[in-house]
Amino acid sequence: MFHQPDLFDLPRPPRPVPDLPAMVERISLVSKRPRYALLVLNLIAKAAGTNGSLGPYVPVDRDMVPVRDWLCQALAPLANRDCRRLAMVETVRAELALGRPGDTADAERRVEEEVQSRIMRSGRTNISRAVSDLVRAGLLRRHYQGYRIDHANRGAQREAVYTVTPEVRSALSRTC
Structure with a gap:
């Protein structure tokens, strides 16, 4: 009988993350921007509650902000x-200066x-891409919570909730 291993073999689960270097290696295998993804993962892990979850909203001052915005x-x-930011400032100045003479302080505020x-x-x-890379690496889980029920898909007034895996929490806690 003809056997195609790529169709019938189950994918291997990712190896456990014993330490920070192994976690960095796993991120670098799936991400084009591993440093940025590691920063995102570290922020999520440090701000997560006792259950390892962060979201859908994070308290900032006296307001609640969606986790992705936070x-x-x-x-x-x-x-x-970033030099691209300087170019963006000049582009915005040029766009807003078209036919609008006036107060320079107000113009700078608008820019x-x-x-x-x-x-x-x-x-x-960028956050969404980094989180997708971390989910693909098996270091983070994402689901959406909102209007009616928790859901695997976004939309319909749902916001993301990120959950760090226990292995990542232990690897990051050993680095502090």
């Missing part, structure tokens, strides 16, 4: 030194608001 805000300072909006938009995308 992560994006936490990592936004990384964009301040900064638009730049922050663009950084947050691209940051949310």
Whole structure:
């Protein structure tokens, strides 16, 4: 009988993560940006509750912020030194200066608001990609919680909840 091992063999579960170097190696196998993914994983692990979950909302001051926005805000300072941010500021200045003479302080405020909006938009995308890489590596689980019930798929007023695996929690706790 003809046997195709790639169709009938079950995929091997990922090896346990005994320490931080093994975790870094696993991330580097699935991610194009392993350092960024490791930063995201570390932030999630440090902010997660006793059950290892973070989300759907994180308390910030007296407000509740979606977990993806919180992560994006936490990592936004990384964009301040990026040369692409300087180019984005010049692009926004040029876009907003078209036919609008006026107060320079107000114009600079509008430029900064638009730049922050663009950084947050691209940051949310970067967070989603990093989380997808971490899920693919078997280091993080993601589900969506919201309007009616917990659900594996997003949409319908649902927000992400991230859960760090016990192996990752123990590997990260040994590094502190």
